[in-house]
Each structure stands twice: as C-alpha cells, then as structure tokens.
Amino acid sequence: MKKSILLLTLLISIISCNQKNEKILDLTTLSSEEKIDSANIKTLFNSALTDGKSYEWLRDLTQNIGGRLSGSPEAAKSVLWGEKLMKEVGLDSVWLQPVMVPHWVRGEKEIATYTINGEEKNVPICALGFSVATPKTGILAEVIEVKSIEEAKALGDQMKGKIVFFNRPFDNTLINTFRAYGGCVDQRVAGAAVCGEFGAKGVIVRSMTNAVDDIPHTGTMIYGDLPKEKHIPTAAISTRAANMLSIDLKENPSLQFYFKQSCETLADVPSFNVIGEIKGTQTPENIMVVGGHLDSWDLGEGAHDDGAGIVQSLEVAYLFKKNNIKPKNTLRVVFFMNEENGTRGAKKYAELAKLNKENHIGGLESDAGGHTPRGFSIDANTVNTKLLQSWKKLLSPYGLHDLDKGGSGADISPLKGENVTLVGYRPDSQRYFDYHHTSIDTFDKVNKRELELGSASMASIIYLMDKYLYKNTPVKL
Missing domain, CATH: 3.50.30.30 (Glucose Oxidase; domain 1)
Incomplete structure (x- = not known):
C-alpha cells in the first residue's frame, strides 16, 4: 500500500511539474508585447480546440461531395460549397474568380x-x-x-x-x-x-x-x-x-x-477559385493570403490532400472573427482550383493580382495533410526569415519547433517577391504518403484534434505576420 501511495504521489508531482513548466514556457523571457502575443496565441488554440469548426466542415466536404478532380461535377459542387461556407463564417466579402481548368477523366x-x-x-x-x-x-x-x-x-x-x-x-x-x-x-x-x-x-x-x-x-x-x-x-x-x-x-x-x-482528356471547362476576405483595419491595401486547394484526385475523398488545408485556412478567419482579432492588413482566404493537375487557379490568381496592382505582403499555404503540427517553412528575404524565426519562443510551446528556410506551396509561390513573405504549414509527414493520391484518402484518416491544432497553428503565425510584417513596404506585383 505504501509503495502504491508513493508512486501515486510521484505521478502527481510529475504532472504538476509539467503543468508549471508549460506556464513558464509561455511567460519567461518575454517582453510586454510578447506577453500580449502569447496570450492571444493561447486564445486561438483554446478556441480551435474547444469550438473549432474545421472537422465538421471537412466531414461535409468529403462525405457529401467526395473527390473533386478539376472539371468534374464534384469540383463544381465544391465551389458552391466553399462560397456558401465563407458567407456563413461572415467574411466581409466573398466572390468567385473564374478560371479555365483541364478535364481529364479516368473511365472504367x-x-x-x-x-x-x-x-x-x-x-x-x-x-x-x-x-x-x-x-x-x-x-x-x-x-x-x-x-x-x-x-x-x-x-x-x-x-x-x-x-x-x-x-x-x-x-x-x-x-x-x-x-x-x-x-x-x-x-x-x-x-x-x-x-x-x-x-x-x-x-x-x-x-x-x-x-x-x-x-x-x-x-x-x-x-x-x-x-x-x-x-x-x-x-x-x-x-x-x-x-x-x-x-x-x-x-x-x-x-x-x-x-x-x-482514361481521356476532354476539353477545358470553366471553374473558379473561391475567395473571401476580412478587410484590414489599418492598411487594407496590403493583402495576406491563406489558402489550400479545393480540387483533389478522384480516387478517394481528398481529405488530407487537400480538404484539410481548405478547412484549416477558413478556420483561420473564423478564429480571428470569433476572438475579435481585427487584422491590420486584409486577410484573404483562397480556395485554389486545379492544383493537382495544372495549378491553373494559382496562375490565374497571381495574374489578376498583378493586373489589379494588388499588394501582397504575405501568404500561408496548407497542403501537407492534417497531421500533428511541426512548424512552417519560410520563403522570404533574409530580414523577414529571421523575424519569423524569432517567434519560435512563442510557437514552440505548441510543438511548432521547425521554422526553416524552404518552399511555401504550389498555389502561393507565384506571388513570390523580394518583400513578400510566403510560408508553408508543415505538419508531421510520416503518414502523409500512406494516403496521398489514393482511394484511402478519406475523412476517417483525419484526426480531429490534429486538424484543429493545425488551424490554431496557422492562425497564430498569421496573427504574428499581420502584426509585425504590415509596416514593410510591399512590392507591387
């Protein structure tokens, strides 16, 4: 009995120590401004993990629409689904951006x-x-x-x-x-x-x-x-x-x-990028994009690739609105069409951004699955790369230890510029290629908590980018 009590006491002590260490990680060595950031990041995580919407959105997309290969009826349904959902979240404006996409069909x-x-x-x-x-x-x-x-x-x-x-x-x-x-x-x-x-x-x-x-x-x-x-x-x-x-x-x-x-390649068909935004309060002419690709391969349900990225991207905006975080720059959510076999949506978005002389100062893409968050890859100039890496102390308590130089993503990379900071969300990759482009990329392979942690991770880095990058002078595309 005494041995059992001793072991129980030791276990409680270890748990208590871990809890205290988590609080210390949040506050020690932080400036007064960083303490505000730490509190806001904690709020974003708490909201995602207790009142997140991404998992049920993903269930709806995968179970009621399924695989969404460009040019297919399912892809067309997903456009209407995305437009409706953005409006329900309450974004300031929502619109469809036309793009012609390839239409390949598998056949028997x-x-x-x-x-x-x-x-x-x-x-x-x-x-x-x-x-x-x-x-x-x-x-x-x-x-x-x-x-x-x-x-x-x-x-x-x-x-x-x-x-x-x-x-x-x-x-x-x-x-x-x-x-x-x-x-x-x-x-x-x-x-x-x-x-x-x-x-x-x-x-x-x-x-x-x-x-x-x-x-x-x-x-x-x-x-x-x-x-x-x-x-x-x-x-x-x-x-x-x-x-x-x-x-x-x-x-x-x-x-x-x-x-x-x-299989057969048919004539190109009209489709759309789905776009919604929250207008910036201080520099609305500066745009920060967060997105993933709405299309998927036809064999499965496109749950990890890239349904997860789609719902996480929209949940960034949802978490901002729920917690009354008003971005200084315009936060634009983009569901890109045709990443899998052409990247036509990404090219059209960048083409029109240049034509309309839009100022993109940053972007975040989620297209690596819905597994446990590990960090972000950074495609930016040296100054901004170091700036993002300085946020590790704010992000590492949430398992976001990787802040490395690297690529961002196929859909936002056409926005690349000297003063444009592009970031790729990087969850754990060990299981991703078990499902990638297969018939088993289905809703049941996505873990709810991992998905929500990803949404909160993305919202956190967008919060920091919005706060600290907005003073940069953007390069017009």
Whole structure:
C-alpha cells in the first residue's frame, strides 16, 4: 500500500511539474508585447480546440461531395460549397474568380495482370492523370525494369515495343518524407515522355509512398513536347506489386505484363477559385493570403490532400472573427482550383493580382495533410526569415519547433517577391504518403484534434505576420 501511495504521489508531482513548466514556457523571457502575443496565441488554440469548426466542415466536404478532380461535377459542387461556407463564417466579402481548368477523366476501373509459372497475378493499378488510354483490348508486352530516368534514357531503342517499369522506391532514411517523394517523383511525371520517344508500348511506375501495400497512387504526368502519336499509356502499380514484379522478372525476364485503362482528356471547362476576405483595419491595401486547394484526385475523398488545408485556412478567419482579432492588413482566404493537375487557379490568381496592382505582403499555404503540427517553412528575404524565426519562443510551446528556410506551396509561390513573405504549414509527414493520391484518402484518416491544432497553428503565425510584417513596404506585383 505504501509503495502504491508513493508512486501515486510521484505521478502527481510529475504532472504538476509539467503543468508549471508549460506556464513558464509561455511567460519567461518575454517582453510586454510578447506577453500580449502569447496570450492571444493561447486564445486561438483554446478556441480551435474547444469550438473549432474545421472537422465538421471537412466531414461535409468529403462525405457529401467526395473527390473533386478539376472539371468534374464534384469540383463544381465544391465551389458552391466553399462560397456558401465563407458567407456563413461572415467574411466581409466573398466572390468567385473564374478560371479555365483541364478535364481529364479516368473511365472504367483499370485492370492489370501477368502470369508466371502458370499462376496469373492480379496487380493493383491506376492510371496517371493526363495519361492516354490503352487500346480497348489493353496492351500486352515484355517488361524492362529501370530505377531512374537516366537508366531509361540509356536503354534507348531497347525500349521499343516494351513496357518500361520504373521501380525506384522512397529513400526511407530521409526523415522528411516530402524529400523522399521529391527524390523519385520524376519517374512518375516524366517517364512516359522519355520512353515514348523511343517507341515504348507503355509505362508502369511504382507508387509514390513509403508504405508497402496494395494501394496504387495516382498523380499527374506529362508528355512534354512529344508528338501525340508517341503518347503511351502510363499507370502506377502498388508498392507490394512492384516488389513482387521485380522478383518475378529476375526469375523470368521474358514475362509479359498486361494492362488496360480507358482514361481521356476532354476539353477545358470553366471553374473558379473561391475567395473571401476580412478587410484590414489599418492598411487594407496590403493583402495576406491563406489558402489550400479545393480540387483533389478522384480516387478517394481528398481529405488530407487537400480538404484539410481548405478547412484549416477558413478556420483561420473564423478564429480571428470569433476572438475579435481585427487584422491590420486584409486577410484573404483562397480556395485554389486545379492544383493537382495544372495549378491553373494559382496562375490565374497571381495574374489578376498583378493586373489589379494588388499588394501582397504575405501568404500561408496548407497542403501537407492534417497531421500533428511541426512548424512552417519560410520563403522570404533574409530580414523577414529571421523575424519569423524569432517567434519560435512563442510557437514552440505548441510543438511548432521547425521554422526553416524552404518552399511555401504550389498555389502561393507565384506571388513570390523580394518583400513578400510566403510560408508553408508543415505538419508531421510520416503518414502523409500512406494516403496521398489514393482511394484511402478519406475523412476517417483525419484526426480531429490534429486538424484543429493545425488551424490554431496557422492562425497564430498569421496573427504574428499581420502584426509585425504590415509596416514593410510591399512590392507591387
């Protein structure tokens, strides 16, 4: 009994000590102005975690609309959904910005098989965005395995009439999985352009993920300047299937692989960026953007990519309004259309910003999933990079330890300028590529608390940027 009481007392002491340390982290070494900032940041987190709306907004978007590939009826529904929601939040103004977007359709479910030692193996496969279809009967050919674009180029005419299999995996020694993705995504994007030039019959690519499973990952690809007659069908296969095919090719280098897909690129269609803003109280001509992309791939519900970013971005404005935080600069929320296969929305937004001589002094993008917050990457001049990094003492109590120089995001990067401070929200990346571009990127994969922590993190850095960047002289686009 005495031992149990002692352990209980020790546990209570540890908990009490941790609570005290959290208070110390909030206040020690802070100036009087920083104490105000610390209190406001705490308020933003408290509001997000007790009265946040992002999770239910995400449920509505994913469960009632689903996957939102540019040009699809679901993408059109999501535009109306976004416009209505921004108005309900009470933004000062809400409007739709027209943009023409590509319209690629997947068609019937893809099929892939091969036979070895008399056993037919079914292969999980999905067409890559912008790929052409196979003939209606599919294609059947021998397979050549390569690990890189350079290796494929070196084969030259040996690829003629063959299916080229790109099988370079993620580098699992890289802690940042986005670096691993960047290290091998070129084979997905450019593989068909290289192999089509030499008369290959088709391309299959190992899915872009750390996971070894039976889930194929789609994503965009390009043919570049390749003439249409050399466009070849391109698809991704699951990582487990890729491993097995590689083993089987060693046993039988002459095995033949069959796949069939019926995808098609249709004419461009009209769509919209959805935009809403809270007018700035002191320098309304200066604009701070926060956003994500409204479109998603068609296989799943686009929950992490990028439904999470969409609802978090709007929740930044919601948290400001709920807590009566009035931005000095105009805070503009943008739901960009067509990030996944064209970034037409981002380009149109930047084009019109330049045409209208708008002054963008900052931007924040969320397009890395709804997992636990880790920090932000900063794309800014040296002075502003150091300024943002000086806020670490205010942000680190919330797990926001990473404030590193780096990219911001595909949708806000066209706004880049010498005095424009662009920031990318960076949650933990370890699970992101389990779901990225797949049929399992669904609402149930998003944790409510992690999502809300992300909204509060984004609101906090926007609060600081608005307060301390607004004196900077912006560069007109």
